[in-house]
Amino acid sequence: MLMGCSCGNTREQNALYEEIGMISFVADELRLYLDTHPDCREAHSMMCEYLAQRSALMNEYREKYGSLEGYEIGHGSEWTWNDPPMPWEMREGGC
Amino acid sequence: MWEYEKRLQYPVKISRPDARAAKVILSQYGGPDGELGASLRYLSQRFAMPDARVAGLLTDIGTEELAHLEIIGAIVRQLTRNLTIEQIKQQGFDPYFVDHTVGVYPASAAGVPFNASYLQSKGDPITDMFENMAAEQKARTTYDNILKLVDDPDVIDPIRFLREREIVHFQRFGEGLGLLRENLNCKNYYQYNPAYRGR
Numbered sequence: 359m360l361m362g363c364s365c366g367n368t369r370e371q372n373a374l375y376e377e378i379g380m381i382s383f384v385a386d387e388l389r390l391y392l393d394t395h396p397d398c399r400e401a402h403s404m405m406c407e408y409l410a411q412r413s414a415l416m417n418e419y420r421e422k423y424g425s426l427e428g429y430e431i432g433h434g435s436e437w438t439w440n441d442p443p444m445p446w447e448m449r450e451g452g453c
Numbered sequence: 454m455w456e457y458e459k460r461l462q463y464p465v466k467i468s469r470p471d472a473r474a475a476k477v478i479l480s481q482y483g484g485p486d487g488e489l490g491a492s493l494r495y496l497s498q499r500f501a502m503p504d505a506r507v508a509g510l511l512t513d514i515g516t517e518e519l520a521h522l523e524i525i526g527a528i529v530r531q532l533t534r535n536l537t538i539e540q541i542k543q544q545g546f547d548p549y550f551v552d553h554t555v556g557v558y559p560a561s562a563a564g565v566p567f568n569a570s571y572l573q574s575k576g577d578p579i580t581d582m583f584e585n586m587a588a589e590q591k592a593r594t595t596y597d598n599i600l601k602l603v604d605d606p607d608v609i610d611p612i613r614f615l616r617e618r619e620i621v622h623f624q625r626f627g628e629g630l631g632l633l634r635e636n637l638n639c640k641n642y643y644q645y646n647p648a649y650r651g652r
Contacts, residue, residue: 379460386462386517390621393510394628426459445461446527 367443371423378419378426381412455516462520463614467531467607472546474603475532476562478612479549481599482525483559483567486591492518494572494588501576503648504636507629514622521615526557528611577646582630586623593619 367375388405395401416426424438425431432438481487495515502508533546533555541550548564559567573584596616603609637647 375460376464379462379464382458382460383462387621389513390510390517390625393506393513394625394632396506428456428458439459445459446465446523446530 374419378415381408384408385412461524461527463524463611465524465527465531465611469605470535471532472536472541472544474608475529476546477599477602479529480562481595484561485571486595488518488522488525489559489567490571491588492522497574498581501648502578504633506632510625510629524611529557576649578633578648579644582626585626589619589623
């Protein structure tokens with residue numbers, strides 16, 4: 359596999375990671391909106407749709423690279439939770 | 454409880470060290486209108502909030518503020534990790550460096566350590582909601598000021614994201630205040646504390 363940058367992540371991994379970030383933000387925004395508009399059907403159905411997409415992306419990431427969530431675990435037999443890079447170490451050049 | 458997700462809410466990718474920028478941005482970590490104060494303010498106020506919708510809003514915004522604290526920490530880290538001693542001296546970072554090296558410590562830009570007097574949890578839902586709307590505006594002003602002081606597009610980008618979130622939170626808290634007012638007893642014309650009726 360082609361290496362994306364010095365952090366050791368591949369470009370494919372970083373692209374999936376970024377996609378998870380974007381779709382999660384939609385959910386963050388909708389969650390706050392629904393807190394003060396609990397009867398909004400439109401926002402509710404958008405939330406369902408985006409969370410389903412997010413769940414699929416998280417599953418794909420976990421199967422390929424290990425879990426981003428503390429209550430989930432990757433498919434391999436190794437403990438990948440603390441594999442670098444940490445989120446604050448992401449940097450230019452592929453990440 | 455909280456579950457950590459191993460990602461930033463918004464990406465931070467800064468390659469150029471800048472001690473001056475780090476020093477002013479650090480104020481949003483542990484300064485008077487920073488993200489640490491914001492998260493503690495909302496997560497503490499929840500306990501006395503009688504309206505479940507607004508208590509949920511406080512939980513969710515308080516949680517997002519913790520994610521913003523992490524973004525600020527990431528910005529400060531990436532701005533300082535490769536500083537040379539010469540840059541530290543030239544860019545006025547030596548007073549911070551002597552106590553913290555390039556570790557991330559909750560303090561204001563002027564070096565005042567984080568203090569809980571930056572926030573209030575008054576036990577009165579109406580009062581607290583006004584406190585929160587003011588807090589979001591103060592944080593937005595601080596980000597506006599930071600944007601006047603930094604020039605690296607890689608720094609400006611996440612700061613603009615955080616500034617935008619203050620505006621959204623202000624809006625949501627305003628709606629939360631509306632929900633609280635709708636449910637006030639109609640005889641409570643002066644909006645006395647609806648959460649405590651002790652005698």
